[in-house]
Amino acid sequence: MAKFVLIGSGLAGGLLAAYLGRRGYDVDLYERRADPREGNIVGGRSINLAISNRGIHALEQLGMADEALHHAIPMRGRMIHDKSGALHFSPYDVDPKNCINSIGRSALNTAVIKAAQRYPNVRVYFNHKCTDVDLDSATAHLETSFGAAGSPQDESVRMADGSPANSENRIISAHGDAVIGVDGAFSAVRQSMQMQISGFEYDESYLAHGYKELTIPPGSGGSWQMEKHALHIWPRKSFMMIALPNPDGSFTCTLFWEFEGPRSFAATKTDQDILQFFHDEFPDAIPLMPTLLEDFRQNPTGSLVTIRCAPWHYREKVCILGDAAHAVVPFYGQGMNAAFEDCVVLDECLERFPDNRERAFSEYFSRRKPNTDALADLAISNFIEMRDKTASKMFRAKKKLDHLLEAALPGIYLPLYTMVTFTRIPYAQAARRAQRQDRVLYLTLIAAGIIIVSLLVHLITR
Numbered sequence: 001m002a003k004f005v006l007i008g009s010g011l012a013g014g015l016l017a018a019y020l021g022r023r024g025y026d027v028d029l030y031e032r033r034a035d036p037r038e039g040n041i042v043g044g045r046s047i048n049l050a051i052s053n054r055g056i057h058a059l060e061q062l063g064m065a066d067e068a069l070h071h072a073i074p075m076r077g078r079m080i081h082d083k084s085g086a087l088h089f090s091p092y093d094v095d096p097k098n099c100i101n102s103i104g105r106s107a108l109n110t111a112v113i114k115a116a117q118r119y120p121n122v123r124v125y126f127n128h129k130c131t132d133v134d135l136d137s138a139t140a141h142l143e144t145s146f147g148a149a150g151s152p153q154d155e156s157v158r159m160a161d162g163s164p165a166n167s168e169n170r171i172i173s174a175h176g177d178a179v180i181g182v183d184g185a186f187s188a189v190r191q192s193m194q195m196q197i198s199g200f201e202y203d204e205s206y207l208a209h210g211y212k213e214l215t216i217p218p219g220s221g222g223s224w225q226m227e228k229h230a231l232h233i234w235p236r237k238s239f240m241m242i243a244l245p246n247p248d249g250s251f252t253c254t255l256f257w258e259f260e261g262p263r264s265f266a267a268t269k270t271d272q273d274i275l276q277f278f279h280d281e282f283p284d285a286i287p288l289m290p291t292l293l294e295d296f297r298q299n300p301t302g303s304l305v306t307i308r309c310a311p312w313h314y315r316e317k318v319c320i321l322g323d324a325a326h327a328v329v330p331f332y333g334q335g336m337n338a339a340f341e342d343c344v345v346l347d348e349c350l351e352r353f354p355d356n357r358e359r360a361f362s363e364y365f366s367r368r369k370p371n372t373d374a375l376a377d378l379a380i381s382n383f384i385e386m387r388d389k390t391a392s393k394m395f396r397a398k399k400k401l402d403h404l405l406e407a408a409l410p411g412i413y414l415p416l417y418t419m420v421t422f423t424r425i426p427y428a429q430a431a432r433r434a435q436r437q438d439r440v441l442y443l444t445l446i447a448a449g450i451i452i453v454s455l456l457v458h459l460i461t462r
C-alpha cells in the first residue's frame with residue numbers, strides 16, 4: 001500500500017489520517033504543535049465552533065459522530081440582541097431538529113487524532129514543523145525538537161542526507177509516495193507548490209475586520225447566563241459580536257470589528273475606551289463579562305483571510321486539503337465543515353481510482369474547487385447579513401416567509417441557509433438554486449402586487 005506523509009494534525013489532518021488509515025494506507029502525520037491532549041492546542045484560534053450536517057456526515061462515515069458530538073450543544077437559531085437589550089429569536093430552520101452544534105475545537109481535534117491512531121498503520125508525530133516540500137520526490141523537510149514526546153524513531157524518518165534521525169538532529173526529511181498538506185491557511189506545503197509549480201494561481205484577501213475572543217463565564221452552579229440553545233448575535237451594522245455556548249456553562253464571545261478607523265481595535269487604547277465602547281454597543285453583555293478588560297487586553301486580535309489557489313495537487317505526489325487549499329472567513333460556520341467534506345470526497349476519489357493517484361487527486365480538485373469558491377463568496381455575504389441585516393424587521397420577515405415556503409413546498413423550496421447548513425447539496429449548486437428561487441419569489445411578489453393594485457383600481461373605478 002502507498003505511504004502518505006500528512007503535514008498538520010489540525011481538524012482536517014486528524015480526520016484525513018483516519019480516512020486514509022481505514023483504507024489501509026501507511027500514514028505518517030506531522031504536526032508542528034505539541035499533542036493537543038497535553039492542553040496546548042488553541043493558540044489564539046476560536047475555542048469553539050459550529051459543526052453542522054456536512055461535518056457530522058464526515059464523522060459518521062468513520063462511526064465516530066456520537067463520540068465526537070457527545071459534549072456538543074445544539075443551537076436552534078439566532079438570538080439577536082438589540083442595543084436596548086431586547087431579544088429576538090429566529091430559528092435556523094422550519095424543522096426544529098435542524099440545529100447547528102457548538103463544539104470545542106480542542107475536544108474535536110483530540111477526537112479525530114484518537115480516531116486516526118486506532119489504525120496501527122497511522123503514526124502521529126508532534127513538535128514537527130514542515131519548512132518546505134520537494135514536490136518531485138514527495139519529501140517534506142521538518143524542523144523538530146527531539147526528545148519531545150512523539151518524536152519518530154521510525155526507520156522511514158531520515159535526515160535530509162539519508163541518515164537515521166537521532167537525538168542531535170534538528171532537521172529531518174520524511175518521504176512518502178505522496179505528501180498531503182493539511183497545514184491550514186498559512187500552509188508550508190502550499191508555499192512549496194507556489195514556488196515549484198509554474199503558473200500556480202494564488203489569491204489571498206484580508207477583511208478590514210479582525211476578531212477578538214472574550215468570555216462570559218458560567219453562572220451559579222455552572223448554569224448558562226443566556227439562552228443555551230442559540231447562537232447569540234449583537235449586530236451593529238459595520239461590526240458585530242457573537243457568542244456560542246460551552247458545556248461548562250460559559251460562552252465564548254467573538255467581537256468582529258474594524259482593525260483601523262475612528263472606532264476600531266486600533267483606536268481603543270485605554271480601559272475607559274473599552275468600557276465606553278461596550279457600554280454604547282453591548283450594554284446587556286457588560287454585567288455578564290467580569291473579565292472583559294483582561295480578555296480584551298490579553299487576547300490576540302486575529303485576521304480574517306480568504307485564500308483561493310489552483311491547482312490543489314502536483315501530479316500524484318503532493319496535494320492540499322482544508323484551509324491550506326481554501327481558507328474562508330468564518331461567517332457561514334462552514335470552514336471546518338468544508339474541510340471535513342474534502343476528506344470524504346478525497347476518500348471517494350481514492351476509492352474510485354485506486355491505481356491512479358494523480359487521477360484521484362485531479363478528480364478531488366475538480367469536484368471541490370467550484371464549491372469552495374462558491375463558499376468563499378457565501379461566507380463574505382453572510383458577514384453583511386449577520387452584522388447588519390439580522391437586526392432588521394425585513395430580515396426576520398424574509399426568514400419567516402422562507403420557512404412558510406419551505407413548509408408549503410417541501411423539497412421544492414429550500415432556503416439558502418438550509419441548503420448550506422442542513423444538506424450536503426454542493427455549495428455552488430446551493431448558491432445557484434437560491435438565486436433562482438429568489439428571482440421566482442420576487443417576480444411572484446411583484447405579480448401579486450400588480451394583481452392586487454389592479455383589482456383595487458377596478459373596484460374603485462367601477
Ligand SMILES: Cc1cc2nc3c(=O)[nH]c(=O)nc-3n(C[C@H](O)[C@H](O)[C@H](O)COP(=O)(O)OP(=O)(O)OC[C@H]3O[C@@H](n4cnc5c(N)ncnc54)[C@H](O)[C@@H]3O)c2cc1C
Pocket residue numbers: 007008009010011012013030031032033045046048049050051128129130131182183184185186187188211254302321322323324330332333334335336337338339
Ligand atoms: C474565529 C473563527 C471561527 C471559526 N468558526 C468556524 C465554525 O463555526 N464552523 C466551521 O466549520 N469553521 C469555523 N472556522 C474555520 C475553521 O477553523 C477552519 O476551517 C478549520 O480549522 C480548518 O481545518 P484545517 O485542518 O484545514 O486547518 P487548521 O485547523 O488550521 O489546522 C492546521 C494544522 O496544521 C498545523 N500546521 C500549520 N503549519 C504547519 C507546519 N508548517 N508544519 C506542521 N504543522 C503545521 C497547525 O498547527 C494545525 O494544527 C472558524 C475559523 C475562525 C478563525
